[in-house]
Every structure is written in C-alpha cells, then in structure tokens.
Amino acid sequence: MSFADLGLSDKVLQAVTAAGYTQPTPIQSQAIPHVLARRDVLGIAQTGTGKTAAFTLPMLTMLETGRARARMPRTLILEPTRELAAQVEENFERYGTNHKLNVALIIGGVSFADQDAKLTRGTDVLIATPGRLLDHFERGKLLLTGVELLVIDEADRMLDMGFIPDIERIVKMVPFTRQTLFFSATMPPEIERLADMFLHNPQRVEVARPASTATTIVQRLVATGGEGHEKRERLRGLIRGEGELKNGIIFCNRKRDVAQLQKSLAKHGFNAAALHGDMDQRARMAALDGFRSGDTPLLVASDVAARGLDIPAVSHVFNFDVPHHPEDYVHRIGRTGRAGREGHAFTLVSRGDDRSLQAIESLIGQPIPWFDGDLASLPASDGESDGRTRHRGRSVDGARRGRRGTSGEGRPAPSRRSGAERARSEPMENGAPPRDAAPVSPAQVSPAPSRQRPERGPDERGGRGRRRHEEDDAGTPMGLGEHVPAFLLRPALVKKRK
Numbered sequence: 222m223s224f225a226d227l228g229l230s231d232k233v234l235q236a237v238t239a240a241g242y243t244q245p246t247p248i249q250s251q252a253i254p255h256v257l258a259r260r261d262v263l264g265i266a267q268t269g270t271g272k273t274a275a276f277t278l279p280m281l282t283m284l285e286t287g288r289a290r291a292r293m294p295r296t297l298i299l300e301p302t303r304e305l306a307a308q309v310e311e312n313f314e315r316y317g318t319n320h321k322l323n324v325a326l327i328i329g330g331v332s333f334a335d336q337d338a339k340l341t342r343g344t345d346v347l348i349a350t351p352g353r354l355l356d357h358f359e360r361g362k363l364l365l366t367g368v369e370l371l372v373i374d375e376a377d378r379m380l381d382m383g384f385i386p387d388i389e390r391i392v393k394m395v396p397f398t399r400q401t402l403f404f405s406a407t408m409p410p411e412i413e414r415l416a417d418m419f420l421h422n423p424q425r426v427e428v429a430r431p432a433s434t435a436t437t438i439v440q441r442l443v444a445t446g447g448e449g450h451e452k453r454e455r456l457r458g459l460i461r462g463e464g465e466l467k468n469g470i471i472f473c474n475r476k477r478d479v480a481q482l483q484k485s486l487a488k489h490g491f492n493a494a495a496l497h498g499d500m501d502q503r504a505r506m507a508a509l510d511g512f513r514s515g516d517t518p519l520l521v522a523s524d525v526a527a528r529g530l531d532i533p534a535v536s537h538v539f540n541f542d543v544p545h546h547p548e549d550y551v552h553r554i555g556r557t558g559r560a561g562r563e564g565h566a567f568t569l570v571s572r573g574d575d576r577s578l579q580a581i582e583s584l585i586g587q588p589i590p591w592f593d594g595d596l597a598s599l600p601a602s603d604g605e606s607d608g609r610t611r612h613r614g615r616s617v618d619g620a621r622r623g624r625r626g627t628s629g630e631g632r633p634a635p636s637r638r639s640g641a642e643r644a645r646s647e648p649m650e651n652g653a654p655p656r657d658a659a660p661v662s663p664a665q666v667s668p669a670p671s672r673q674r675p676e677r678g679p680d681e682r683g684g685r686g687r688r689r690h691e692e693d694d695a696g697t698p699m700g701l702g703e704h705v706p707a708f709l710l711r712p713a714l715v716k717k718r719k
C-alpha cells in the first residue's frame with residue numbers, strides 16, 4: 222500500500238514525499254483511512270512505529286476546510302510531556318509546509334503571554350500538556366466547545382504520571398460529538414476503562430506488541446554490588462570499555478539521580494547532559510538539541526522526560542537502574558538498535574532487583590545474558606571493586622564470547638536464584654540493598670571509638686592494633702580474622718563508660 226491509497230490530500234502527499242517517506246508504516250496504513258472517515262480510533266502502538274504521522278497526516282487533510290476562531294481551537298492533542306508535545310508540533314511543521322494553519326503549543330515552563338497571543342489569533346491545532354491547558358482554561362482564556370477532533374496520546378504514560386483526573390476533566394469540556402483518537406503503548410485495565418468511556422464505537426488498530434524488543438539489540442545485565450559512588454564507577458567503566466559507543470542514553474529511575482549522575486559524569490570528564498522533569502523547558506530543549514546534534518554524546522534521563530523522544534541512531538542505552546515497570550525496559554532499550562542497526566543495552570543490576578528483572582524477562586520472553594558474571598559471582602565482601610577490575614576494558618564482543626553463566630574468573634557462576642536468595646538473607650535498609658556486602662566488622666559490633674572507647678592515655682598498643690584491623694577489614698572477608706583487638710575484650714572499661 223502507498224500513501225496515495227490512504228485518501229490523504231495532495232498537499233499532504235507532497236509533504237510526505239518531501240519528508241522522504243516512500244511507504245506508510247503499519248499503524249499509518251491501518252489508522253489513516255479510519256481517521257479520514259471520521260471514525261474514533263483506538264491505536265495500540267508505541268513510539269517509533271510512526272504513530273505521530275498516523276494522526277497528524279489525516280488531521281492536516283481534514284483541516285484544509287474550515288477556519289479557526291479566536292480562543293476556540295478546532296482540534297486538541299493531549300501529550301503527557303513537554304518534549305512529546307514539542308515533537309508533535311515539529312511534525313505539524315514538517316508535514317504542514319503546504320498549509321497555512323495556526324498551531325499552538327501550550328506547555329508548562331514557558332510564558333503564558335506568548336501562548337495567550339496564539340490562542341487569541343485562533344488555533345487550528347492545539348497541542349498541550351494537561352496541566353497548562355487547564356491553567357489557561359481556568360484563566361478564562363480558552364474555550365474547548367469548538368473542538369472537532371481530540372487526540373489523547375500516550376494514554377498509559379498519562380496514567381503513570383497521574384494525569385487521568387485532568388484528562389477526564391478536559392474531555393468533559395470537549396463536545397460529545399467530537400471525533401476521538403486514543404493512543405497507548407499498552408492497555409492495562411484502567412486504560413481499557415478510559416478508552417471505553419472516551420471513544421464511541423472505535424476502530425481498534427494494533428501494531429508491534431509492546432513486549433517485543435528488536436533483535437538487533439545486544440542486551441546485557443551488569444552485576445553491581447553497590448549503590449552511589451560504586452555504581453557510578455561501574456557505569457564509567459562500562460562506558461570507557463565500549464569502543465563502539467557513538468552516543469548513549471543513561472536511564473535512572475529517579476529525577477534526583479539523573480542530576481547527580483550527570484554532575485558526576487561531567488566531573489569525571491564525560492560530556493553528558495541531563496534530562497528530567499524538574500528542568501525548565503529551555504534547559505530540556507538545550508539538552509536534547511545538544512544530544513541530537515552530537516555535541517553532547519551522553520544523555521542522562523528519566524523515563525518520563527525521555528518517553529517517546531525521537532532520537533535516531535543511538536548506539537547505546539545504559540539502565541543505571543533496573544526499571545520498576547517492565548514496559549519501561551522495552552521503551553528504554555527501544556532507543557537503540559533502530560532501523561536494523563546494531564544497538565547495545567546494558568542494565569546495571571543490584572541485589573534486590575531480582576523481582577523487577579524477572580518481570581522484564583517474562584515480558585520480553587527471554588533471559589538477558591550477564592555481561593561478566595551474575596550477582597552471585599560478586600565476592601561477598603568487596604564485590605564492587607572486584608567486579609570493576611574484572612570487566613574493565615572488555616568489549617561487548619568479548620562478553621559475547623561465551624561469558625554467559627561464568628564468573629569473571631571463569632568458574633561457573635551460581636544461578637541468579639541463588640544470588641537472589643543470598644541477597645534476601647543479607648541486611649536491608651529501607652528496602653534497599655546494603656551498601657556493601659561485608660560481613661559484620663568489629664567497628665559495627667563495638668562501640669564507636671571516639672565516644673565509647675575508654676581513654677587510652679599513653680597505652681598506644683590497642684589504638685594501633687585497632688587501626689590496623691580496620692584497614693585489614695576492607696579486604697578481608699572474614700571480619701576479625703585471627704586477631705581480636707585486646708581492648709574489645711575488656712568489658713569492665715565499657716561498663717565504666719556507661
């Protein structure tokens with residue numbers, strides 16, 4: 222099927238040809254005729270499938286007739302993030318070169334005044350994030366009673382971000398007789414409920430199961446025993462060891478970790494930008510532009526900020542944290558290995574991540590190989606530094622050569638389950654894995670020297686002995702070893718302190 226068979230207008234077809242597209246993608250060939258026939262559409266498709274053009278192209282065709290009125294947009298597109306909204310606007314610019322349409326972008330983080338001016342001029346296409354749209358509405362600057370077509374994009378992400386009450390409010394302000402296009406990458410029950418509520422006799426169009434990951438992506442798990450500094454160092458080692466790294470996105474689960482990791486990478490000489498929801502719009506756009514142009518080859522990002530971003534040809538994805546939702550794993554690694562190119566996706570796995578990991582492997586229907594030994598292969602004490610030494614400088618290809626299931630030393634690695642079981646038996650603080658897996662040391666069982674150790678006076682033997690053992694503990698998995706400092710065996714002194 223060609224674009225000409227879909228019923229699009231000549232102006233749109235010219236723009237499509239100018240964009241260099243020769244064939245519609247499956248979501249486009251399936252959805253566009255229904256949109257043009259004014260049917261409601263339920264599109265189950267993730268980004269990267271061409272779904273944006275699946276609604277922008279027929280919208281442009283339909284908008285060729287009719288005129289916009291001040292403060293009464295003719296169509297409304299709701300997006301969960303500012304970046305996605307900006308990307309949809311770019312699509313209208315690209316495909317709408319032969320049209321004279323007013324497109325307004327109503328997103329947070331930029332001034333109200335410019336947005337007001339655009340709305341006053343009359344808007345054919347209003348692209349908005351829910352919060353800012355409601356702000357304009359509450360200020361009395363906007364009427365939604367003229368909306369003929371409503372697009373709710375990335376509905377499952379709207380749900381994740383807590384936007385559903387806002388969406389429900391907005392939909393109530395839009396005429397009942399509107400046409401609705403509803404897109405979601407996944408269809409959990411809550412999204413099914415919303416689709417039932419918002420759509421009238423919809424045409425269901427489904428492409429590319431969200432569980433599928435491209436076969437061109439080399440996926441690896443990387444065992445890490447620590448959090449914070451140790452984990453960051455593990456990541457740096459991975460990046461340095463990747464000779465084929467052209468550019469990469471590093472995903473964190475939390476916004477604050479995005480900022481912290483970016484700073485840390487910059488401090489260590491890496492050219493990295495941050496992208497997270499707390500940054501203002503200008504900073505987010507600058508980060509994205511730098512990454513797209515290649516000036517900043519590393520982008521540290523949160524899921525929400527990065528969702529749906531159209532960044533072609535990313536060579537590497539690093540999951541600094543295992544994502545809590547398995548679908549996020551698919552979305553994250555979907556940034557690489559596009560259009561038949563080889564991509565690389567590394568996921569740092571700590572003790573305590575096994576449940577999230579199992580969910581991911583069951584969603585994608587395959588186990589992910591370990592890079593250089595699983596969690597159980599980390600030594601019980603100073604596992605992190607040992608792991609770093611082992612992998613550093615090894616290429617992905619090196620890892621591929623039969624590393625799976627063996628530890629760095631070549632001995633068979635215990636199964637993940639045994640590692641996970643071991644992790645469960647280790648002390649946990651606030652549900653997080655321990656900072657290191659060192660066995661209980663004298664420093665932990667004995668009173669802290671400064672506060673509880675008795676005054677020593679001129680007796681230096683105990684002090685020196687203690688310091689020596691503290692140093693030893695760092696590399697001695699057996700804790701006290703053979704030499705228990707004498708002062709620890711003096712109960713009378715501790716009692717006196719009490």
Ligand code: AMP
Pocket residue numbers: 242243244245246249267268269270271272273274529531
């Ligand atoms: P989307 O899923 O909308 O984020 O689109 C993903 C990418 O596919 C974007 O870079 C589009 O420019 C591109 N694209 C959309 N439609 C086509 C097409 N028919 N042929 C080739 N590329 C396309």
